[in-house]
Amino acid sequence: MLELRPAALAEFSLLPAIEAASDTILTEIAGQRLTRPMPSGAGAAEFAAALHIMVAGRPAVAFVRLEEVDGQAHLEQLSVQPDFARHGIGRALIHAAVAWARECGYHAMTLTTFADVPFNAPFYASCGFAVDSSPGPELLRRRNHERELGLDALGDRVVMRISLDGKYPQA
Numbered sequence: 001m002l003e004l005r006p007a008a009l010a011e012f013s014l015l016p017a018i019e020a021a022s023d024t025i026l027t028e029i030a031g032q033r034l035t036r037p038m039p040s041g042a043g044a045a046e047f048a049a050a051l052h053i054m055v056a057g058r059p060a061v062a063f064v065r066l067e068e069v070d071g072q073a074h075l076e077q078l079s080v081q082p083d084f085a086r087h088g089i090g091r092a093l094i095h096a097a098v099a100w101a102r103e104c105g106y107h108a109m110t111l112t113t114f115a116d117v118p119f120n121a122p123f124y125a126s127c128g129f130a131v132d133s134s135p136g137p138e139l140l141r142r143r144n145h146e147r148e149l150g151l152d153a154l155g156d157r158v159v160m161r162i163s164l165d166g167k168y169p170q171a
Contacts, residue, residue, distance in 0.1 A: 002089060004096045007053040013044045015063055022079035054096055056089045064093040070136030073101035075111040094127045102164045109164060110139055112146060115156040124160050132161040
């Protein structure tokens with residue numbers, strides 16, 4: 001397994017390329033081919049402003065970006081370069097992010113994702129996340145922003161949450 005570690009400031013400029021490469025594997029949603037591209041990802045300035053970023057590898061081949069939303073940890077982005085996908089790196093980053101958030105005193109972690117993409121909502125469910133039908137106000141504003149960006153036009157989106165107060169599933 002690749003080393004998981006906090007991202008170095010010098011790596012922030014490399015992360016947009018990992019995100020863009022990761023987005024190339026999303027070619028269909030719910031059996032329908034995408035007819036429009038994904039919105040562009042975060043830039044180096046957004047990475048620099050993040051609450052916490054963890055990377056896998058030297059050089060980094062994957063990352064998880066965490067923010068705080070509604071007073072809880074929020075998984076803003078998980079990206080893995082396609083050549084390294086399906087090797088457990090994303091799952092390892094999720095486990096590390098959950099451990100970090102718990103250590104920081106957060107009681108839950110949220111995220112937003114596509115409902116019908118196997119490596120989105122079903123993957124996060126296998127990590128212990130469940131659909132959250134009552135997100136807080138800041139998370140609702142983020143969902144509205146996703147709609148404005150055109151993400152909802154690509155496929156159904158869901159908010160998911162995991163409690164950090166209990167034992168984290170190791171599945």
